[in-house]
Amino acid sequence: MFLCKSQHCRPRASRLPDERNPAILAYILRRFAILILSLLIAAVVLFVLLRLLPGDPANALLSVGADQQQIEAAREQVGSNLPLWEQFLRFVGSLARFDLGASFVSGKPVVEEIATRLTVTVPLALLGFALAIAIAVPLGILSAVKANRWYGAAISTVSQLGIAIPVFWVGILLVTVFAVNLRLFPSGGYPRRGWQNEGQVLYALALPVLTIGLVMAASLIRYIRSATQDVLGSDYLRTARALGASFSQALIRHGIRNGAVPIVSILGIELATTLLGAVVVERVFALPGLGSMLLLAIEQRDYPNVQGVLFISTLLVLLIGFAADLLQRVIDPRLRERATGAAT
Amino acid sequence: MTALDLSSDRPARRHSLALSIGLALVGLNVAVAILTLFCTPYDPLNASGGRLEAPSLLHWVGTDRLGRDYLTQIMIGARTALIVGTGAVAIGASIGVTLGILAAFATRLLDDVMAATLDILIAFPTLLLAMLVVAASDSASLWSAILALGLAISAIVARLTRILAKRVLRQDYIIASRTSGTSWPGVVVRHVLPNIWPTLSVNFALQFGLAVIAEASLSYLGLGAPPPNASWGRLLQEAQGTVYTAPVGAIAPGIALVALVIGMNLLADGLRDVGDPTRGRSR
Numbered sequence: 001m002f003l004c005k006s007q008h009c010r011p012r013a014s015r016l017p018d019e020r021n022p023a024i025l026a027y028i029l030r031r032f033a034i035l036i037l038s039l040l041i042a043a044v045v046l047f048v049l050l051r052l053l054p055g056d057p058a059n060a061l062l063s064v065g066a067d068q069q070q071i072e073a074a075r076e077q078v079g080s081n082l083p084l085w086e087q088f089l090r091f092v093g094s095l096a097r098f099d100l101g102a103s104f105v106s107g108k109p110v111v112e113e114i115a116t117r118l119t120v121t122v123p124l125a126l127l128g129f130a131l132a133i134a135i136a137v138p139l140g141i142l143s144a145v146k147a148n149r150w151y152g153a154a155i156s157t158v159s160q161l162g163i164a165i166p167v168f169w170v171g172i173l174l175v176t177v178f179a180v181n182l183r184l185f186p187s188g189g190y191p192r193r194g195w196q197n198e199g200q201v202l203y204a205l206a207l208p209v210l211t212i213g214l215v216m217a218a219s220l221i222r223y224i225r226s227a228t229q230d231v232l233g234s235d236y237l238r239t240a241r242a243l244g245a246s247f248s249q250a251l252i253r254h255g256i257r258n259g260a261v262p263i264v265s266i267l268g269i270e271l272a273t274t275l276l277g278a279v280v281v282e283r284v285f286a287l288p289g290l291g292s293m294l295l296l297a298i299e300q301r302d303y304p305n306v307q308g309v310l311f312i313s314t315l316l317v318l319l320i321g322f323a324a325d326l327l328q329r330v331i332d333p334r335l336r337e338r339a340t341g342a343a344t
Numbered sequence: 345m346t347a348l349d350l351s352s353d354r355p356a357r358r359h360s361l362a363l364s365i366g367l368a369l370v371g372l373n374v375a376v377a378i379l380t381l382f383c384t385p386y387d388p389l390n391a392s393g394g395r396l397e398a399p400s401l402l403h404w405v406g407t408d409r410l411g412r413d414y415l416t417q418i419m420i421g422a423r424t425a426l427i428v429g430t431g432a433v434a435i436g437a438s439i440g441v442t443l444g445i446l447a448a449f450a451t452r453l454l455d456d457v458m459a460a461t462l463d464i465l466i467a468f469p470t471l472l473l474a475m476l477v478v479a480a481s482d483s484a485s486l487w488s489a490i491l492a493l494g495l496a497i498s499a500i501v502a503r504l505t506r507i508l509a510k511r512v513l514r515q516d517y518i519i520a521s522r523t524s525g526t527s528w529p530g531v532v533v534r535h536v537l538p539n540i541w542p543t544l545s546v547n548f549a550l551q552f553g554l555a556v557i558a559e560a561s562l563s564y565l566g567l568g569a570p571p572p573n574a575s576w577g578r579l580l581q582e583a584q585g586t587v588y589t590a591p592v593g594a595i596a597p598g599i600a601l602v603a604l605v606i607g608m609n610l611l612a613d614g615l616r617d618v619g620d621p622t623r624g625r626s627r
Contacts, residue, residue: 038464049476164605166557168564168577169598172584176591187587276469280561284584295565298475310472317469 024329035322042314043092050307051084100308105300110308113293118312119195121282121289124205125275128212132270135217140224144232145251155221162218167277171211171284178207188286208285212274223266224259231255261332268324272317363614369607373600377423386413388420388574398592405596408579409586414593418600420574425556425604428490432555433548435494436501441544443498444505445532448513455506462503470496470558478567486569489562493555504547508540542615549612553605560601576601 066074082090094101100110143155179187185207191200231237231251236258240250279291286292290309297305386392391411392403399406405414447458470493477492512518512535521531562568563577571578576597583593 041461041464160609161602161606164553164557164602164609166560166564166577166598166601168561169580169601172580172587172594172598175584176587176594180588180591273469276472279471279475280565283565294475298567306476310476313472 027329028326031322031325035318038318039315040092042311042318043095044088046307046310046314047088047091050303095311100311101304103297103302103305105302105305110304113305114290114308114312117288117290117293120190120287121275121278121291123201124208124212124281124287124289125271125278127205127209128216129267129271129274131209131213132216132220133267135213136220136224139217140221141228143221144225144228147229156225159218159221159225162215163222165215165218166280167211167215168280168284170215171208171281174207174211175284188284190287204285204287208281208287211281211284212278216270216274220266220270223263227259227263228255231259234258257331261328264328264331265324268320268327272320275316275320276313360614360618362610363618366607366610366612366614369603370611373422373426373604373607376419377426380419380423384416384419386416388412388416389572398590406590406592408582408593414579414596417574417579418576418597421576421579421597422600422604424486424569424573424575425559425601427486428493428559429552429556429608431487431490432493432497432559433552435491436497436551437544437548439494439498440501441505441537443502445509445536447502447506448509448536449528459503459506462499462506465499466503470554471561474558474562475565475567478562486573489559489568493558496558497551497555500551501544501547505540505544508543509536512536512539546612546616549608549615553608553612556601556605556608 098111100114102109103113106113139155139159143152143159146152147156175187178185186204187207190204191197195201231254236254237250240254241247245253276291278289279294281287282289282291283295290313293305294309296302297309386403389412391407392413393407393411395407395409395411397403397407397411403413403415405418408414408417443458447455450458473496474489474492477495478488518531518535521535522528526534559568560575560577560580563575564581565577566581568575568577579597580594583590583597587594
């Protein structure tokens, strides 16, 4: 170690955190700035969209036949009499403080309601996500490695089919099979006391999780298949084989980490989609999650709730993207070294 | 054009199976949709049999909870799906291609801003965007759904067009064309659009399928076109309530939907293999 000072012979020194830090730190800061910027843009979009909704938000506070004075008072209270830019600043300010207001209908703070709903949606999305990975990773790799066998082709065909099927129909079909015919699981509903009764929650979530897991696995298999194909055709795998590693050794030792790099960002997108796609699945199984809260809020024109759900879901989506990008750097040192160059 | 010569080449012919199946499925859908304009097996709005009848010779797929013929409703649903898919893709294509071409010509800064904004818009899920636009319009109608889906598609198309157009604009023949006196609009019409069209059309076919699924999801959630317009999504939503007594109703519209979407996806695959010589050969 002391004898050789050339670039190639510094085995571990360059890997020490203090030498690597500036680049990765700069990347994290940069990526964080993009996160904040995206949130701001999302806030603008939300603000504009909510102004596009018909009617003054103050109307919700008024009863039918309110006089001019009452209208003015309500507008004063909601703030819709202020100039647009001031409304926008207030809006961003309250978002930054996570003050999402109170529901027009129930009067309860929006944040509280969202927190309760997330205890349904987050486990649903995460369990579905985990199931999808458990299905897609082995099948995706198998269909790439054994592309010439009948089951390799069958897996790709079924996954092709999977992306053409709407989530809610998969849910309905599962209900038809498992609830109507086999009577194994309930066709919908959720225990009133929630997670105090874990067994019942898991029982209620079984079919919804299966729905999300199957649909997501179908699209995931295609990505994992093509990532595996890239790995199989790579020079480093051939080199490893030439150096005497068995096929599976080479694949496990070199393939997984290399193949995982593009998959991580896909997984980030898929997790975000699942979280938001839960709207439909929650409707199929009558689950009281974030999605059904949004639907109900839209039906009741409960704008604080609509706005709150959209803001929190956008925030979650952006955070997942942020985490996926950082994770990619952790897995792939090449990206880390280039970190200062490319932002995304 | 080279693309045309290659359509008789071997790889293209092997993959034209996808194209033929795709064309058949989509063609069947179009034929049924046009047929419903002139005649349907039964009156779509009034009862023609008992409630929730099982499939029979008179009612091939049975009847719904109001005694209306189910097959008739599904056939009209085919029309709705085609209108939504075509409308959404038309809106998405016209806005998206225009924006994409403009971005390709824009100054570096403006281009960067447009690219970043498009990325964020695309990250925002189509269904949520559509739900918002539908909620923002006073009454849920087919057109608000089409508009919403069209806007979501336009962001995707704009990003694709921008990348493709920039690639074409770097080519030497663009300089040659400019030197020989062609105006920039002329270059766009004569060189850029024809060159990016094969890739764009494949994307349009895929987006069509996604729009059909999104519209079905919207009407399933109760945010689609109101009742007189039959939509597969709403049929499925209604049938879910009676799934214990009449399970066929919860299956048939889904099959129709999946057939159309798969048809479109196969069409896209087929178009890609016919239109892109490099892809066909590498297989």
